[in-house]
Amino acid sequence: MPPTLADPDHAPIVLEEVAKTFDAGQAASSALLPSSLTIRDGEFVVFLGPSGCGKTTLLRMIAGLLEPTSGRILMSGQPLWEDGRCRKELLRRLGLVFQDACLFPWLTIEQNVLVPLSLRGHLPRRERAPVARAMLALVGAADIAAKLPHEISGGMRQRAAIARALSYDPDILLMDEPFGALDAISREALNLELQALWLRSRKTMLLVTHSIAEAVFLADRIVLFTPGPGRIDRIVEVPFPRPRAPGLVFTQPFQDTVRGLHERLSALMERA
């Protein structure tokens, strides 16, 4: 179990009053009101909420793709953004996965996994290919290494995208609705794989989703977001022991948690 009291100097991610406002002509709109959160080492945190609640905006700010309007993002105590620039040496600790796998269509899966390794050049050339194959094996995609992205299923593409994000051994994996475009059966299989991956690697994981069941199944803590304007509503601890079996979703405590979150979300949506 992760420590209950997080030391902010060593927590992988600390958000201090992070806010984002988009300038759309005269009407500046708030995408995210000031939000604070500490993500502990090795924790699985899920951002849950409907679209327009700022969860993806916050993830993009943590990923160094979007600058916060105010507030600070600290990674192991160091600010990610300084003087309007993202600190590149901190980006190396982050792996990124989107809803679209974003695999380069002209490269094989193995070559795609190799892209970040060769861009960063932090491994000798000869050692890269074995790493790529090991990462593909880790996500259960070893036998598609030689295929092109359009030749494999959406689920396999997502596995490859995760392998690519893990290839340079980041401490934190950021995932923005990684399984949002998949069918329910592939999605369930990948949720199980992701949990297994997390248990093995003990990396800090941050996943954005709008599926309540997915959030409850995967998360140590769920950060519930609410729209109009986007903000953090509450943080819910999910107490179920690991590893969680697929059958968990049919148990009463699981369904109670899902129902509780669902009622809270409905109430928030009505008010918005």
Added chain:
Amino acid sequence: MTAAPDRKVSLWTALRSPWVATPCLLALAVLGWDAFVAARNVSPFILPAPRPVLGEWIALLRDARAWGHTGMTAAATIAGFLLAAVFGVSAGILLSLSKTLERIAKPFVVAFQVFPKVALIPLFVVWMGFGPGPKVLTAAILPFYPIMMNTLLGIRSVPDGFHDIMSSFDATCLQRLRRLEIPYALPFIFTGFEVGIVLALVGTVVAEFVSGSSGLGYLLVSRINSFETAQMFAIVLHLCLLGLALHAGVALLRRLVVPRGA
């Protein structure tokens, strides 16, 4: 009785195949041309019948000097096209680097495109004499714009997600260009090349009309000046086939260069 509908269906299917329908249409057009010339009794100075044109074309193929002219035209076209490819792709990449740069350069680019560039050929002759210079320059100027614009369009079409991924890999500008933008834009660039090679041929032939003493364009003008209309048509046919061959060359290059998945 049972065989009849089957045959009907297979004939219809065959006609819908481009390998059958296209040659059929071509044959129909040539027959129509022949019938028109015969029926209206058109003077061969105005419009010769297909048969003498074909005869003249075969004579052209046996003429070593005609092959020399063909080589001149092809060489000037390819040289001009290669210049256009290098400068067009470079200019497209340059414009893609910054929206501001694109906005500043756009008026010049549009002015250059709408201007009838072949009107400058006499000037090119003054500058460079009656050698291959004006031809190559004209062949380079006509395809420049479509190649540049297709390169720019291709790079601009890279989805945002790919850029985000490259940012998360901490890619430099050059890495982004070499590993993402150029490979992504390759199919667009080759579409520009396919349009461009044909424009390069147009540029060469028009330049040959105006200047010089060699090339198929020159040969064509000299034939029409001596009222050898059938020979002129044979040269047009020859140019048409040269254009097809050059286009096929670029298409082949596309298959070799553009990766399967893109």
